[in-house]
Amino acid sequence: MTIKLIGLAIGVGIGFVFAWAGLSDPAVIRDMLLLRDPHVFLLMGSTVVVAAVGARLLRANNFRALATGEAVAWSIEKPQTRHVFGSALFGAGWSLAATCPGPVAVMIGQGRLSGLFAAAGIVIGVTLQAMWQRASTAQKQVRAELQGTAGL
Amino acid sequence: MTWTIAPWFIAGPLIGLLIVALRAAANKPFGALGGFVDISESGWSLSRLGFRSYLLFGLLLGGAIFAVASGSFSLSFAYPDYGSIALASPVAQTVLLLIAGVVMGFGARTAGGCTSGHGMSGMSLFSPASLVATATFFTTAVALTYAFALLGGQS
Numbered sequence: 001m002t003i004k005l006i007g008l009a010i011g012v013g014i015g016f017v018f019a020w021a022g023l024s025d026p027a028v029i030r031d032m033l034l035l036r037d038p039h040v041f042l043l044m045g046s047t048v049v050v051a052a053v054g055a056r057l058l059r060a061n062n063f064r065a066l067a068t069g070e071a072v073a074w075s076i077e078k079p080q081t082r083h084v085f086g087s088a089l090f091g092a093g094w095s096l097a098a099t100c101p102g103p104v105a106v107m108i109g110q111g112r113l114s115g116l117f118a119a120a121g122i123v124i125g126v127t128l129q130a131m132w133q134r135a136s137t138a139q140k141q142v143r144a145e146l147q148g149t150a151g152l
Numbered sequence: 153m154t155w156t157i158a159p160w161f162i163a164g165p166l167i168g169l170l171i172v173a174l175r176a177a178a179n180k181p182f183g184a185l186g187g188f189v190d191i192s193e194s195g196w197s198l199s200r201l202g203f204r205s206y207l208l209f210g211l212l213l214g215g216a217i218f219a220v221a222s223g224s225f226s227l228s229f230a231y232p233d234y235g236s237i238a239l240a241s242p243v244a245q246t247v248l249l250l251i252a253g254v255v256m257g258f259g260a261r262t263a264g265g266c267t268s269g270h271g272m273s274g275m276s277l278f279s280p281a282s283l284v285a286t287a288t289f290f291t292t293a294v295a296l297t298y299a300f301a302l303l304g305g306q307s
Contacts, residue, residue, distance in 0.1 A: 003178050004206040010174045011210015012217065014167055014182065019218035020155065021163035027232045028157075033297035043160035043167075044271060050168025051276030055175055065179040072179050076274075077281035082262050087285040089259025090266060091292025095300065097252035098232075101260065102184030102268040104253075105208050109215025110224065114231040117246050119188075121253015126185070127192045128254065129261040 002067050015106045024106035026098035033095060093125075155222040171273060181277075183269030184208055185260045263289075 021043060022028035032040040057063075058072040065072060077083075094100050097118050099107060104122070107115040171182045180203065187208025194200040219225035231245055260266040263285050265274060271289075274282025 003180070003203050006174070006177045007180070007203045007207035008210040008213070010170055010177070010182070011207040012214040013170045013173075013210075015211035015214020016218045017158065017163050017166050017170070017214075018211065019215045020158040020222075021160070022157045024215060025232070030232075030297065033294050034301065035294060039157075039160050043164040044275075046161060046164030047168040047171070047272050048275045050165045051171040051272065052278070054168065054172030055276060058172070058176055063176060065175070066177045068178060070179045072175055074179075074181065074277050076277055076279035077264070079281045079284035083264065083281045083285045084288050086259045086261070086263025087270070087288035088292045090256050090263060091259070091289035092296055093252045093254070093256030093259060094267070094289060095293040095296035097249055097256065100184070100256060100268075101188055101208075101266045102211055105184065105187070105211040106215035106218075109212040109217075110219040111216075111227040112231070113227060114229045114246070114249060117249040118253040118256075121250040121255075122185075122188045122257035122260075123192050123253075124250075125254040125257020125259070126189050126261045127257075129258045130192070132258075 006067055014102075015109060018103055018106045019110055024099070024103040024110060024112075029094075029098040029103070033098070155224075167272070168276070171276065178203075180207075181269065181273040182207070183265055183273055184211065185257075185266040185269055188257060189261060259289075 018024055021039075023040065023043075028037070028040065031037040055072070055074070063072045064070065090100075097104075099115065099118055101122055104115045104118050108119065174180050174182055183204070184207075186204030187206075190202050190205040191208075194202075194205070216225070229242070231249065256266070260269075263270065265282065265285060267286075267289070270279075270282040270285040275286055
C-alpha cells in the first residue's frame, strides 16, 4: 500500500506541474507539433537531463529505495520492431488528439471532460493490443509446432 | 486569477526531480500508459488496481488541485479547435478523440510506453529502445500534424 501511496503522491506532484506547464492543453501540444513553440521540447529536455543525473547519482551511491530497501537499479532495452511500429501508431493518435496518456488524465482533473473520450479510447486500445498479442503468440506457437512435426 | 504558464526551465527540472524522487522512494519509473493497462486488466475491480493506476490517478488529482488553486477549474466538454482536423460537429469530434485514443493505446502498448514512459523516463536512463521510440513518435506526430493542417487548409 505504501508503494501505491507513493505513486499517488508523486503523480499528484507531476500532474500539478503538467497542468501548470500547459502540457494538458491541446493548444500547447499543437503548437509544439507544428514546431511553432520550443516550450515542450525544452521542458522535456531539461526533465531528461535532471532525471538522468539524479538516477545516476542514486545508483552510484548504492542508494536503497526508501520504501522497499531495494537497490536503485534499472535495465534498458534494445530497440525492436515493435518500438518503431508501436510508436508510429502512437504518434498518429497523438497528432489527432493533441494529448496523450499522462496529460489526458491531468486534463480530466482540470475539468475538461472531453478528455474522457480519449481516455476511454486508450483503455480500449490497450485491451485490443493484448488480444492481438495473444492471437499472434498463439499463431506463432501453432506454426512452431507444425514445423516441429514436419521435421520428423 | 489564472496563473501564467510555467516556464520550461522551472517545470522541466521539477518534473525531473519528481521522477528521481519516485526512484529514490520506490525504485519505480514514471509512466502514464501503465495505469491504463492496469485499468484494462483489473476487470474494473478497484481493489485489484496497482501502483501504476495510483500514479495515473495522481496525475488526475494533480490537475484538479492545480485547477482549483489557480482558479481555472471549469467543467466543460469543449475541446480546443487545434486545427489538425477541424470538425464542425461535436459528435464527430468526440468520435475522433475516441479513435485517437484507441490508436494511441494500441500503439503505446505495442511500443511498451508513451511520451512519459519512453520520452521522459526511458530517455533519462539512456535506453536505446526509448530513444528509438521517442524519435519515432515525435517524427510521426509532427509530420502528420503538418499533413492534417495542410489538408484542412489551416496552419
